């Protein structure tokens with residue numbers, strides 16, 4: 001069963017002196033051929049009747065996971081970029097600021113909203129949802145285009161149930177299994 005395999009492939013890593021907490025290591029999910037093949041269909045299958053036209057997922061890990069879900073769902077893919085860093089973004093990005101995320105940071109997420117319209121049904125995808133800040137911001141920026149958010153899927157949630165309900169979030173795992 002995929003969820004059990006994902007638990008086995010997951011590691012908590014101690015970054016060493018100077019760090020107060022363990023860091024998640026999900027590299028095993030991508031390295032394992034069977035898990036890689038099954039992740040997209042399993043996540044798309046959490047909303048079996050949603051018929052999304054496009055998957056939207058945030059940088060960085062969402063850019064890896066989102067296309068897997070999009071292919072499984074028969075949808076296209078639109079990346080949401082994080083502001084900062086040295087890369088120049090092309091296209092007219094519309095930006096949404098997040099509330100403080102799991103690190104306590106406010107981020108800006110940019111989406112090429114010219115590529116979305118009222119006919120679109122959007123499925124939001126991420127690997128992990130904790131505060132829900134990234135997904136909240138994506139809900140808001142997608143709404144400005146008239147597109148409908150049909151739901152959100154992630155591999156893991158550690159967010160409160162009320163937040164998951166507000167985000168229409170379904171996941172393969174809850175954090176207590178890791």
Ligand SMILES: O=P(O)(O)OC[C@H]1O[C@H](OP(=O)(O)OP(=O)(O)O)[C@H](O)[C@@H]1O
Nearest residue numbers: 060061101102128129130131132133134
């Ligand atoms: O629910 P939230 O509090 O918003 O946190 C969830 C976000 O945290 C991680 O991103 P992060 O920037 O830590 O890592 P990544 O760049 O590897 O995707 C994860 O990929 C989500 O995008």
